[in-house]
Amino acid sequence: MAVANREAGSQTHREVTRRVHNFVAGALTLVEHTRKFMRKNYSTTPMLDRYQAKIDADFKDKPLVGFVQGLRNYILHNGLPNSEMYLHFQSNPDRVEGGTLETGIHIRTLPLLEWREWSAPARTFIESCGEVVDIRTFAESYTHSISSFHDWLQSELDQFHSADLEELDRLQESLSRLEAAAKPGPAAPVGAKVSSGEGADESEQEFSFARSRAAALDAAVNALLHKVRKIELEPARDDGFPSERPIAVTLTDDEIISVPLVWVTDTGGRRALVIIHKDGAHFGLDEETFAEMQALTESVVKTDWAHRMLSRGFVEKTTIKWLQDNFQAENTKSLAETIAKDGRDAVRPLELWAPIANLEVQNSFTVGPAEVATITKAMIERLESQALSFAPQQRDSIVGLFNKLRESVQGLAAVVFRMRAEAGRIEEEGGVVAKTIVAFLRFFSPAALNFPAISANALLGSEFVPSSNLLILGDGSFSYKEAILAPNMPGWRISEGALKGMRPGLDAVGGLVRPEGLSAFALAIRSSLLLFSTGTTFANPIERLSYSLSSLEALLLRHSAEPADFNVAERMGLLLTQDRAEREAIARNVREAYRLRGRQDISPLLPREMGSVATFVRCAHNVIGTALWNVDRFGTVSDFVNSVERLRSQSPSTSNRNQ
Incomplete structure (x- = not known):
């Protein structure tokens, strides 16, 4: 702020303002890319539900998040915010230097609040800042929350793909061994015999494991058995008030037909799964040991026959039963043989x-x-007759069950x-x-x-x-x-x-239906169908728009760096009509759809806007249908988009012949 440093100060001011612009633009880019990444790769998995639940818990309706995302739109529509350099001196006679001097750059709140498009949480944040918004404070707070979220997401993805990552490690180790074996080694003595050996390549029949795999499974589960420990339960905490909820059911020991498996917190604050109750004590697995058991489960279901016929739950349940049966036993049985035998009995x-x-x-x-x-009615009656013949002494319960089935599913x-x-x-x-x-x-x-x-x-x-x-x-x-x-x-x-x-x-x-073996274009159509279909279940028109737009972007964008609204509008028009005026009308409709999707308020759509959404949904359906009918003609989305782009230079008659 000194006169001699005026040019440097002005440059600093410009640089901070530039970085604010890039910060909020990057924030929204990261949000969109993460959302698309999760929907593209995890749309049919529980991972997407956990991701969305975390997003809702950490970011939905949060004032700081609303402000950062709203500031991006503010800059886009209004230009850079009204920032100013400041100098503040605080007198302090008790200090030798006489006080403290602070300089910096902040944003005035009053000009910001004149913009009417702020969301309610964003406006709350601005108003809470008083006269100025401190740039460093909101940037650091937002960065911390986003970094924490992505640390959580990385951890969840690592856990979700734990078996895949372990398999990658094994493949890399195998590759290293193969590369080492390929290197020239010392020549074998003349007349020496070379053993063929037995290993992972040994053939496996149904309900049997190769000896090497069986040995590895038994070694792994015996290692788990030695990690079963006594669990000292944390005392139950009283939350201070009784519940008014009615008691739905009361279970007694006589009604429990197997050992209950319960996740608890021990006295050390660690999470553990109790699998054994013996002599009034509890024994079980720590979270880390349970993760090792899940890795063992994955190694079992990777075998061809087990993958086709056994579920992860079955293998996990069998493994836990093995741990229960062999806990503190002098001689342990083979887990590999147990899984093979129990699997043979269960598969039909x-x-x-x-x-x-x-x-x-x-x-x-x-x-x-x-x-x-x-x-059908006949099907339920047939099943009811079978049940009654097996357990006639439970007639009332069986009749009641099937009456409920008639009411709910017949x-x-x-x-x-x-x-x-x-x-x-x-x-x-x-x-x-x-x-x-x-x-x-x-x-x-x-x-x-x-x-x-x-x-x-x-x-x-x-x-x-x-x-x-x-x-x-x-x-x-x-x-x-x-x-x-x-x-x-x-x-x-x-x-x-x-x-x-x-x-x-x-x-x-x-x-x-099954994604295995599909081309990249077929996978894109599959994703598009699932997204559009999900959108049909939402009553909120903005949610319907969001899913419909995402379904189109999966088909009409070569890559995520292409401008979405412009290219989707242009390519939809090319696919749906050769009339220039109709194309322009379609493009306006698509731009309106993108505008509506970005609305931050919760006010209902006007009748005209509802009509615009209806038109867009019909057009989107037609585009997806066109791609579906051509699923076997293209290998990639780029091939499909290139073909659509060529329609631009074709006459109406030629285009109609080729569609």
Whole structure:
């Protein structure tokens, strides 16, 4: 601030302002890239749910986060904020130097608050700062929270991919050994015999492990057995008030048919899984040891036969049972033999029926590896008769169970998946297949094209139907109201005639149910279908827009560095029409969709805006459908986009012939 340093001070001022611009721009870039990365790579895994829950807990409606993200939009629309250099002197007669001198750069809050587009949390942050926003304070606080989040995310991803990372380490070790073996070594003496040996390449039949693998499993589980320790439980904490919730069920020791597995916190503050209760004491595994057991489980299910027929839950349960049975035993059994024997006993041909909420079908039909069929009255009656013949003494309980089944699932369509496996494995494999097929079906549902209608078709129990539950009390009176808040949620019935029209599309999506072996373009279409389908389940139009736009970006952008709104608008127009005026109308509609997606307020959309969303959803559906019909023509998204771009130079007649 000294006169002699004026030029240096001005340059510092400009540099700080430049860095503020880059900071908030980078903040939003990181948010978008992380979101796209997670949706692209983890859309069908529990990892995405944990990621979103963490985002909601750490960042949703937080004033600081709202301010940083809002400042990016402020700079984009208004220019750089009104910052100023300052000098502050604080007198202090008790000090030799007479006081302290502070200089810096801050942002005036009053000009900021004149902008009307701040979100409520962002405005709260600005108002809490008083007259000025200190740049260093908000930048450091935001950076700390983002760094903490990404440390958490990296840790979660490392844990999620622990088996893959271990496999990578093993492959790298194998490669190192192969490279070492490839190096010239000392010549063997004349007449010496070379042993072929036995190792990981030894063939494995169903329900048997190669000797080398069996030995490794038994060594690993015996190491785990020595890590089972006594767990001193942390005393239960009293939160200070009794609960008014009614007790749903009370269990006694006689009703517990197996040893309960319970995660607890010990007296040292460590998390542990109690697996053994003996002589009034508790024994179990620390979190680190449990992670070792999970690695052992992954090594088992990587074998071909176990991967096809056994679930991770089955292997984990068998391993825990082995630890329980062999705890403090003089001689231990072979875990490899135990898994093979128990697996042979548990594996059999099975059918998984996954009911679909609010869907009825006239005739059954196939979609990829599964079938969609009706849970008929005759089917439930047949199952009830079988149950009664097995346990006639429990007639009342069985009849009550099947009456509940009639009420909840009879007449609904279900995804039917068949395989030879144990029960947990068909739940794992069939559950993913069923969820994917239901998502694909939603793409052909009436709700997919008719916004603001939303789809309530999902695996039964996971459907979302927004409702209101209100209790109104008055003098000597009360009322209780339940109401569905989404009237545009009709059930869906697929007749034989409707099925004929859907059949070509169902055949196309059937090949996308399993991702293994798909081309990069087919995987992009699969991701696009799942995103668009998820959007049909949301009543909030902004959420519907967000998923629909993301589904289009998966198909119409060569890479994440391409400007999204411009290229999506241009390429949608090229795909949907050759008329210039219609293309421009489509481009305006897409730009409106991006604008609406960025709205930060919670006010409802105007009727005109709702109509714009409806138009956009129909156009998006048509684009995804066009890509689906051409799934076998292109290998990558870039190939598809290049073909779309070539439509720009074609005449209408030529384009119509080639589509």
